[in-house]
Structures are given as C-alpha cells and as structure tokens.
Amino acid sequence: MKVLRYLLFCTLALTALNAFSQSSAELKKRRDKLNQELEQLNDEYQETLKNKKTNLKQLNLLKAQISVREDKINTLNSEVRLLGNQINENTNTVHTLQGQLDQLKKEYAAMIVFAYHNQSAYSKLMFVFAAKDFNQAYKRLKYLQQFGAYRERQAASIQGTQHELNHKITQLDRTKNEQANLLKDQEKEKEKLGKEKNDQVVVISTLSKQQGELKQQLKAAQRQKAQIERQIQVAIRREVEEARRRAEAEARAAAARLAAERAKAAAAGNAAPVAPKAAPAKSTNSELLNATPEAAKLSNDFLGNKGRLPWPVANGIITQEFGMTYIEGIKTDNPGIDIRTGSGAAVRTVFSGEVTSVNNISGTYLVVVRHGEYFTAYANLRSVSVSKGEKVGIKQSVGTVATDAATGETQVHFELYKGQTAVNPKLWLAPQ
Numbered sequence: 001m002k003v004l005r006y007l008l009f010c011t012l013a014l015t016a017l018n019a020f021s022q023s024s025a026e027l028k029k030r031r032d033k034l035n036q037e038l039e040q041l042n043d044e045y046q047e048t049l050k051n052k053k054t055n056l057k058q059l060n061l062l063k064a065q066i067s068v069r070e071d072k073i074n075t076l077n078s079e080v081r082l083l084g085n086q087i088n089e090n091t092n093t094v095h096t097l098q099g100q101l102d103q104l105k106k107e108y109a110a111m112i113v114f115a116y117h118n119q120s121a122y123s124k125l126m127f128v129f130a131a132k133d134f135n136q137a138y139k140r141l142k143y144l145q146q147f148g149a150y151r152e153r154q155a156a157s158i159q160g161t162q163h164e165l166n167h168k169i170t171q172l173d174r175t176k177n178e179q180a181n182l183l184k185d186q187e188k189e190k191e192k193l194g195k196e197k198n199d200q201v202v203v204i205s206t207l208s209k210q211q212g213e214l215k216q217q218l219k220a221a222q223r224q225k226a227q228i229e230r231q232i233q234v235a236i237r238r239e240v241e242e243a244r245r246r247a248e249a250e251a252r253a254a255a256a257r258l259a260a261e262r263a264k265a266a267a268a269g270n271a272a273p274v275a276p277k278a279a280p281a282k283s284t285n286s287e288l289l290n291a292t293p294e295a296a297k298l299s300n301d302f303l304g305n306k307g308r309l310p311w312p313v314a315n316g317i318i319t320q321e322f323g324m325t326y327i328e329g330i331k332t333d334n335p336g337i338d339i340r341t342g343s344g345a346a347v348r349t350v351f352s353g354e355v356t357s358v359n360n361i362s363g364t365y366l367v368v369v370r371h372g373e374y375f376t377a378y379a380n381l382r383s384v385s386v387s388k389g390e391k392v393g394i395k396q397s398v399g400t401v402a403t404d405a406a407t408g409e410t411q412v413h414f415e416l417y418k419g420q421t422a423v424n425p426k427l428w429l430a431p432q
Contacts, residue, residue, distance in 0.1 A: 080183060087175050236420050322335070337413075377413075382403070385398060
C-alpha cells in the first residue's frame with residue numbers, strides 16, 4: 001500500500017508539473033512576443049523624436065506602447081502567480097517526501113535492530129527447525145527470504161526518496177529565483193510605464209498648444225475615414241438592392257406562373273389553383289442578405305467564429321480602437337480599428353466570402369468582402385490582388401498595406417459590419 005501511495009503521489013506531481021510547464025511556456029511565449037512589439041514601438045518612437053516638432057504619430061506610438069506595456073505587466077502577474085502556486089506545491093511535496101523518508105528510515109532502523117539480534121546463521125536455523133511441522137518450517141524459511149528482499153527494497157526506496165527530495169529542493173530553489181527575477185522585471189516595467197504615461201501627458205500638452213494644426217491632422221484623418229465609410233455603405237446598399245431586385249423578380253415570376261395556371265384552368269372549366277401564401281411586402285436587410293441557403297450558411301458560419309477570426313495582418317498592434325475617442329477635447333469617431341504592421345505587409349481576409357467592391361480612395365485602395373449578411377472592409381492598401389465578384393478564402397491576400405509618406409506610419413484600417421451597422425472588429429478577432 002505504501003508503494004502504491006508513493007506511485008500515486010508521483011503521478012499526481014508529474015501531472016501538475018506538466019500542466020505548469022505548458023502554462024508557463026505559453027506565458028513566456030506571450031511575454032517574448034510583447035517584448036518584440038515593445039522594442040519595435042520604442043525604435044519607431046525614438047525615430048519620431050528626431051523630428052523636433054511634436055506630432056500625432058508620437059502620441060499614437062506612446063498610446064500603443066502603454067497598452068502593450070500594461071499587457072506585459074498583466075502577463076508577468078500571471079507568471080508570478082503561477083510560480084507562486086508551483087512554489088506552494090513543491091514546498092508541500094518536499095514536506096511529504098521528507099515525512100516519507102523519515103518513516104522509511106525509522107522502519108529500516110527497526111529492521112536493522114531485528115537483524116542484529118538474529119544475525120547468526122544458528123539463530124536462523126533454530127528459527128526454522130523450531131517449527132511444529134514441515135509446512136510451518138517452509139513458511140518460516142520463505143519469511144526469512146522475503147524479509148531479506150524487503151530490506152533491500154526498503155534501502156532502495158530510501159535512496160530513491162532521498163534523490164527525489166533533493167531534486168524537489170533544487171527545483172524549489174530554482175522556481176523561487178525565477179519568481180524573484182520576474183518580480184524585479186515587473187518593477188522595471190512599472191517604472192517604464194510611469195515614464196511613458198508622463199511622456200504622454202507632455203505630448204498631449206504640447207499638442208494642445210498646437211490645437212489648430214492638430215485639428216487639421218485629425219480632420220484630415222476623419223475625412224479619409226468618412227470617405228471609406230461612404231464607399232462601404234454604398235457597397236452594402238448595392239448588395240441589399242441587388243438582393244431585393246432578385247426577390248422581387250422571383251415574386252413576379254411566381255405571380256406570372258400562377259396567373260398562367262389560372263387562365264389555363266379557366267379555359268378548361270376547372271377550378272382555379274389556390275394562390276400560394278404571399279410573402280411579406282417588405283423584407284428586412286438581414287432577410288434579403290440571407291435569402292439564399294448559401295448566404296444563410298455563410299452568415300451562420302461567420303457568426304459561429306466570433307472571437308476566433310484571424311487578424312487581417314500576420315503581425316500587428318491596434319493603434320486606435322473602435323468608437324469615440326477624445327484628445328484634449330477633440331472628438332474622433334473610428335468606425336473600425338487601425339492596426340500598425342510592418343512595411344509592405346500582406347493584408348488578408350478574415351473569412352471566406354465574395355469581393356463586392358474595390359475602390360481607390362485618395363491614392364490608396366479599399367476592398368470590401370461579403371460573408372452572407374456580414375461585411376469586412378480592408379482600407380489603406382498600397383496595392384490590391386483581387387477583383388470585384390471574386391470568391392476568396394480565409395487568410396487569402398487582398399493586397400499590401402500602404403505607408404504614409406508624411407508620417408512614416410504603416411497601418412491597415414479594418415472595419416466589420418452586420419448589414420449596414422458597424423460593429424467592433426476587436427471582439428470578433430482571435431486574441432493574440
């Protein structure tokens with residue numbers, strides 16, 4: 001039973017260790033990725049500082065750095081908590097192993113004392129020959145043999161437990177050192193975060209003094225996004241009207257068939273066929289866009305992947321969130337999200353669908369893809385690799401992202417619509 005308990009204990013400890021290793025590896029991978037993003041953002045920010053004049057790009061980069069830094073601190077917190085749990089588990093394991101070792105040594109000492117009192121071959125022979133009959137003598141002989149084997153097993157068990165104990169103590173010390181290093185890293189990150197927030201206050205203060213110029217920059221960006229949104233709405237309305245025309249044409253064809261059948265029945269003197277149940281006079285946009293089984297299935301599949309859609313770029317950081325934002329009282333409305341990425345990066349579809357629109361807007365391209373009643377839009381493209389009416393698959397490239405010559409920013413603007421209503425794309429994308 002003791003051996004079984006020991007084996008069960010080792011199995012549980014190994015299972016917990018594997019789960020810890022997996023979670024720890026995932027967190028470390030996440031931390032390494034965040035470190036790379038912070039390094040890239042810092043390089044870009046330092047480059048903007050060469051320009052003596054404060055600009056909006058500096059503020060956007062600081063905001064992105066602060067967001068990523070906070071994410072890293074949260075990741076470090078998770079790692080510290082995980083290591084704390086592992087330290088507690090290892091401490092309990094050390095105490096358990098120490099108790100087992102003490103018990104094994106106590107039992108082994110008792111066996112040694114017993115063996116000392118019965119160490120002569122004469123005593124063992126007398127113990128066997130003192131049996132009442134042959135059967136009892138045989139059992140006593142087997143007992144002596146089993147007792148010797150048990151002593152050997154106990155000695156091996158003591159050595160194994162001692163080895164496991166030493167290993168756990170070493171592992172415990174290593175985990176404590178790792179936790180201490182993470183706590184130091186966490187403090188450094190908090191200091192950097194505080195400095196970046198102070199820098200952000202300074203940049204905002206400087207930009208507020210240049211409010212006229214800042215407003216011009218923001219208005220230019222808003223005009224660009226307004227153009228994009230208008231083109232998207234035009235593309236969606238066109239799809240809705242096309243679906244409405246198809247529905248009306250099908251209704252007219254059905255009415256014509258019914259009229260022909262009635263005329264034929266009247267000429268033959270038969271009763272007129274019963275008219276089918278009329279469809280509603282007005283259908284919603286959702287009903288029109290999901291009128292065909294294929295479109296309805298695509299809509300359901302798209303909805304079923306909410307929170308798991310791939311990003312429109314392989315690597316990116318959100319620099320401006322969805323919805324209303326305020327900079328020193330200046331309101332900006334973003335109907336999508338802006339994602340900073342590498343120069344010349346491929347922009348790809350987040351789901352399979354059909355290209356409904358390709359437009360040139362002020363020198364950059366906009367691509368709109370329909371997924372049943374859902375639409376995704378990819379703007380600020382330097383070039384496009386698809387055309388209107390083309391069927392596209394998930395993660396298929398639609399073009400390459402453009403870089404702003406004036407600011408040096410490389411970012412794709414991504415929007416998502418359900419019918420004609422813009423929704424927050426971030427809620428639909430898979431966590432990075």
